[in-house]
Amino acid sequence: MATDGERDDGVQVDLQLHRAHSARMYDYYLGGTTNFAPDREAAGQALAVFPWAALAARINRAFMHRSIRLLAGRGFGQFLDIGTGIPTSPNLHEIAQGVNPGARVLYTDNDPIVLAHAQALLHSDPAGRTAYLEGDVLDPKAVLESDELHDILDLARPVVLSLVALLHFVPDDREARSVVEQLKAALAPGSALVISHGTPEFAPAEAERVARIYGANGTPVRMRTREEIARFFDGWEFLPPGLVATRRWRPEPTDPGPGATDAEASAYAGVAVKP
Template identity: 50%
Template sequence: MLSGHCGDLMWDEAMVGGAGPVTVGEWQPPAELNTGVPHPARMYDYYLGGKDNFPADREAAEKVIAAMPDARLGARINREFLGRAVEFAVGQGVRQFLDIGTGIPAVGSTGEVAHRVAPDARVVYVDNDPIVLTHARALLAHHLAGHTSVLHADLRDPEAILGDPGLKEALDLSRPVALMLVAVLHFVRDEEGAAETVARLRDALAPGSLLILSHGTQDFMTAQAAAETTRIYSRASSPLVLRAKEQVREFFGDFELADPGLVQLPLWQPRAELPQGWQGAAPAYAGVAIKR
């Protein structure tokens, strides 16, 4: 199941609290990190074969895999969509990326893809998980100074994101921005203001900006698999909310969907033959829309 869009890169070192580099073997989780509660970003890291997860994450992820045997393939499909969407944004002339709910950065991250095709691109990562922030800040050493930034903030508080001095320093919101909400909105409940949050972020964007979004759905799952997956995530730090196609479509507001519209995840501008079993592995919608 989609769970943030982190990845499977094994880090050689991490920067913790400004104390300097430490090896993976020496790394200790930040004090505010609750390793006993599964976290979607770390579960997703496990689906992709990563090492930045804990026993609670692995146990919950294995339960999801039992309910959805192709969950690992689904995670890879979601990451591939992110890469295609970032390249599409660059092709539209966009050079600024606001990636909220980034998850643990890895090979194929927003910044890596954007800088490969547009070295002058500016990327801001936003996440609320301490382990994500630790690794994202270590990643900065691999990018040009000033071209990648990391903010500690929560999607549920768009005003804090938009008002953050770091965001204002890194991005010019009077120019087009690609807003990345990849596999994150299905962890925001309606009563937490999911629709209002996305509308506020859309309103802050200049014409020519893009909204890049993927979202889990029950539309491509059996009722049993949907119920079991939702139950497992209910015990994680962020419960899972599966939405139907029209509910996902509403997040785009009056933005104009690019071809082929809002479609099942692997079908958004595929570049190769789809992997066997993709239909059941990717119970999610994906779309990219432009603000005119």
């Protein structure tokens, strides 16, 4: 793990420790240690208006684990995770390679804070591979044409595209749709799309307030309705149970927050396959 302000390759990184950061706030919700006073202060503000934020983060993380485990068990061996966030074990590659040791995973994020800690994402099973690409979801062409991607993934074969808890940080609807469509178009038939996304539908007042907290701390958020989120999957076929609250997507007895409500999750999740 890199020290604060320095990447694993020795290059200095501006970790912006003076301001709250959404990735470190999420790390705080998950009980991680890669967060600082401004992050904890902003997270406290969010929890004051949306008291289930930490539970919602854990429910979302559990959805990622379940969906990746299911897809790896169905034979998927290639994963593209965009908007990776600060590593919190078990990470996506640990889940995938726990089922399919030969799985190959490319992590992508545009955040220097994530980059500084990316070494934790590279401890692959010897039978598989993991790599990290510094890339921006708002420039999908650069991601898709990168040497790092083509060194790890074969786009002529099915790939799992993971956009977990990412798209609500792309507030412009047209831009968000364009990004997803460009990524979907580049993937082979049989590929899978995994999305979770914050919604105001279950707790409207609290969702509006927490979005304001994030915006005031420099991270615009766009909560979307189920209908709006469903459009990201256009043309692909949902796996059962379709697009549902994160806690309702194939729940398991060991999931966090047993008895949690849809309001406490306040996000939709779905997995779909390209025909």
